[in-house]
Amino acid sequence: MSIDSQPNSNFSILQRLVMAYEDSDAKSQLFKTKLHTAITLVTLVIVVWALFTIGQFMLNGEWQVIIDKRRAFMIGRYPEEHVWRIWPTVWMFAAVTGLSSALWLRPGKRVLISLLLAGSIISYLFLEFDSNALKFGFGLSIGLFGYALAYFGDTKFKLTPVFAKIAIAGWILLIPTMLVLLFIGDAPTTNYWGGLFVNVILAAIAIVVGTPLAVVLALGRTTQGYPAIQILTTSFIEIVRGAPLIAWLFMGRFVLPFILPSWFGLNEADVIIRTMIILIIFNAAYTAEVVRGGLQAIPKGQYEAADSIGFTYFQTLRLILLPQALRAVLPSLINQYIGLFKDTTLVYLISVVDVLEVGRKAFNELNYSGTALEVLVFVGFLFWVVTWSMSNLSKKVEENLGLGTR
Amino acid sequence: MVEKSSDKIIIHAANVDKWFGNFQALKGVSADITEGEVVVVLGPSGSGKSTFIRCINQLEEHEAGEIVVDGIEINDDSRNLQKIRSEVGMVFQQFNLFPHLTVLDNVALAPRKVKKMPKKDAEELAMAGLTRVGIPEQAIKFPTQLSGGQQQRVAIARALAMQPKIMLFDEPTSALDPEMIKEVLDVMRELAESGMTMIIVTHEMGFAREVADRFLFFAEGQIVEQGTPDHFFNNPQEDRTKLFLSQIL
Numbered sequence: 001m002s003i004d005s006q007p008n009s010n011f012s013i014l015q016r017l018v019m020a021y022e023d024s025d026a027k028s029q030l031f032k033t034k035l036h037t038a039i040t041l042v043t044l045v046i047v048v049w050a051l052f053t054i055g056q057f058m059l060n061g062e063w064q065v066i067i068d069k070r071r072a073f074m075i076g077r078y079p080e081e082h083v084w085r086i087w088p089t090v091w092m093f094a095a096v097t098g099l100s101s102a103l104w105l106r107p108g109k110r111v112l113i114s115l116l117l118a119g120s121i122i123s124y125l126f127l128e129f130d131s132n133a134l135k136f137g138f139g140l141s142i143g144l145f146g147y148a149l150a151y152f153g154d155t156k157f158k159l160t161p162v163f164a165k166i167a168i169a170g171w172i173l174l175i176p177t178m179l180v181l182l183f184i185g186d187a188p189t190t191n192y193w194g195g196l197f198v199n200v201i202l203a204a205i206a207i208v209v210g211t212p213l214a215v216v217l218a219l220g221r222t223t224q225g226y227p228a229i230q231i232l233t234t235s236f237i238e239i240v241r242g243a244p245l246i247a248w249l250f251m252g253r254f255v256l257p258f259i260l261p262s263w264f265g266l267n268e269a270d271v272i273i274r275t276m277i278i279l280i281i282f283n284a285a286y287t288a289e290v291v292r293g294g295l296q297a298i299p300k301g302q303y304e305a306a307d308s309i310g311f312t313y314f315q316t317l318r319l320i321l322l323p324q325a326l327r328a329v330l331p332s333l334i335n336q337y338i339g340l341f342k343d344t345t346l347v348y349l350i351s352v353v354d355v356l357e358v359g360r361k362a363f364n365e366l367n368y369s370g371t372a373l374e375v376l377v378f379v380g381f382l383f384w385v386v387t388w389s390m391s392n393l394s395k396k397v398e399e400n401l402g403l404g405t406r
Numbered sequence: 407m408v409e410k411s412s413d414k415i416i417i418h419a420a421n422v423d424k425w426f427g428n429f430q431a432l433k434g435v436s437a438d439i440t441e442g443e444v445v446v447v448l449g450p451s452g453s454g455k456s457t458f459i460r461c462i463n464q465l466e467e468h469e470a471g472e473i474v475v476d477g478i479e480i481n482d483d484s485r486n487l488q489k490i491r492s493e494v495g496m497v498f499q500q501f502n503l504f505p506h507l508t509v510l511d512n513v514a515l516a517p518r519k520v521k522k523m524p525k526k527d528a529e530e531l532a533m534a535g536l537t538r539v540g541i542p543e544q545a546i547k548f549p550t551q552l553s554g555g556q557q558q559r560v561a562i563a564r565a566l567a568m569q570p571k572i573m574l575f576d577e578p579t580s581a582l583d584p585e586m587i588k589e590v591l592d593v594m595r596e597l598a599e600s601g602m603t604m605i606i607v608t609h610e611m612g613f614a615r616e617v618a619d620r621f622l623f624f625a626e627g628q629i630v631e632q633g634t635p636d637h638f639f640n641n642p643q644e645d646r647t648k649l650f651l652s653q654i655l
């Protein structure tokens with residue numbers, strides 16, 4: 001529970017690097033023999049050359065396309081007068097992230113300051129000083145405010161339980177809020193959805209709806225004494241995993257309309273909704289196998305202890321089995337989610353214009369010919385930021401759950 | 407010997423059969439245990455001791471025979487099962503604490519969730535239980551941060567938190583380092599003196615002789631001989647009992 005316990009935090013990064021070098025074996029290893037020296041020098045040349053090339057590219061690249069198309073990268077051709085439907089979700093996300101990280105993760109001051117700096121630089125350079133930059137900045141301040149609130153609520157007043165409830169409610173309500181805002185009133189049809197927005201929504205829905213489904217599937221597959229359930233869940237998982245995602249996406253586009261029941265006009269649902277259904281199912285099948293691994297790793301004694309104190313099946317599941325199983329497989333779970341997020345770029349094949357497709361359309365325009373590398377690097381960077389945050393988050397959560405240490 | 411408060415039969419087992427596939431682990435086991443009695447179950451490995459006590463709280467389902475616990479008959483009614491389990495506490499050889507919960511939560515969870523006790527009351531009860539087994543200061547730690555002896559005492563407190571009428575112990579000290587056995591036996595001795603009905607599978611003969619009202623000797627899925635500790639130490643009748651005692655003493 002200690003706050004910001006980074007070692008040597010009084011030293012600069014450079015000083016720490018030097019200290020690490022002095023302490024480590026590196027000093028004696030790098031120039032140990034002639035061969036070691038040669039390898040070290042060659043590596044040095046490669047690193048310098050790579051840094052130089054990257055630096056040149058960053059300085060001389062044709063980055064105008066990114067700035068011109070920044071809206072499209074984010075939200076495709078979503079109409080400007082409806083963008084208000086998106087911002088509240090972003091702000092809510094910022095607020096609950098701020099609250100939660102102060103409550104449960106405690107990133108050091110350093111992390112916060114670099115986040116703030118990065119946010120300001122992005123909004124200054126990339127969004128320019130228009131109203132969207134202001135809204136972005138507003139989101140950042142809400143996030144920081146949430147962090148400060150929870151931080152001081154914890155240290156100065158005894159408000160942690162209250163904030164914890166607010167944060168949990170926020171996470172639960174986030175996606176419903178987003179969907180309500182996106183569909184309420186005379187909202188643009190999903191045909192207008194595009195850009196990174198589509199990748200994030202598709203992945204988020206597939207994760208949030210698919211994971212509980214995955215738990216059910218995993219339980220079905222591991223259940224004993226009900227062969228019908230076992231056969232059903234096992235075949236579902238194996239069939240879904242048996243074909244590539246592309247095949248399922250085409251199925252969703254061209255076949256699903258004929259086999260879906262007509263409740264709520266489900267059979268006439270548009271392509272994005274159908275894609276969501278496919279991704280939910282696809283993610284559920286893979287995640288189910290991850291969860292199953294976790295369930296099977298739980299010793300028999302845990303079931304016996306739970307039975308012996310009088311828990312019902314569902315109490316055992318909720319209080320004993322799932323908390324342990326999900327903790328144990330958290331790294332694989334995050335790995336699965338990262339893969340899924342990147343797989344959402346495949347939707348361009350069924351003519352959904354996601355962020356990668358926005359980029360491709362952009363560098364195919366006559367004005368921007370020859371900017372393919374810049375565009376791809378930028379899109380890659382966007383994906384990297386999201387996936388890197390996810391893996392860092394999981395690392396933090398693991399540390400807090402004491403996974404590695406226990 | 408402790409005077410019994412009543413002669414009420416709290417566990418009644420008659421002609422209990424238990425099969426694992428083609429292997430019969432219990433062959434017509436019958437035993438009546440009165441309230442407040444401390445029964446030690448002896449016998450060679452594989453003789454069915456664990457299976458017998460696990461039938462009492464139905465961690466194992468028996469195939470034939472009758473088991474009645476505190477007037478509740480074990481049958482297909484799952485409500486009966488739940489009722490019996492909240493009256494029968496069990497302590498395992500491997501402790502089986504919940505590693506993701508603090509010691510306090512391990513103990514408080516069952517009263518909260520099964521008996522629907524308010525959180526505060528359940529935690530008070532849990533603290534009282536931890537004090538009784540001598541480790542109130544470990545409440546906010548996680549099980550793996552405790553020694554084996556401490557973990558087993560938490561497990562006892564967890565079972566006691568349901569305020570059971572009967573406690574089952576399946577070799578509670580067999581997984582412990584020798585220097586930790588005594589602290590667990592001390593807790594069990596205190597429990598026996600308080601009048602708890604206990605069935606204990608153990609190889610700690612000194613302890614068994616001291617606390618037991620009765621020994622049951624199992625061999626090959628049957629109760630071969632039973633009687634007071636004195637009977638067993640001075641005057642065992644069956645050859646198998648004599649052989650077993652000669653090996654263990």
Ligand SMILES: Nc1ncnc2c1ncn2[C@@H]1O[C@H](COP(=O)(O)OP(=O)(O)O)[C@@H](O)[C@H]1O
Nearest residue numbers: 426429431449450451452453454455456457458
């Ligand atoms: N789950 C099980 N499946 C198959 N055989 C079992 C199972 N549990 C116990 N047995 C068998 O039943 C017999 C009695 O076991 P147990 O009651 O554990 O003996 P004890 O506790 O006296 O050492 C042993 O032969 C054991 O191999």
Ligand SMILES: [Mg+2]
Nearest residue numbers: 455456457577
């Ligand atoms: Mg045994």
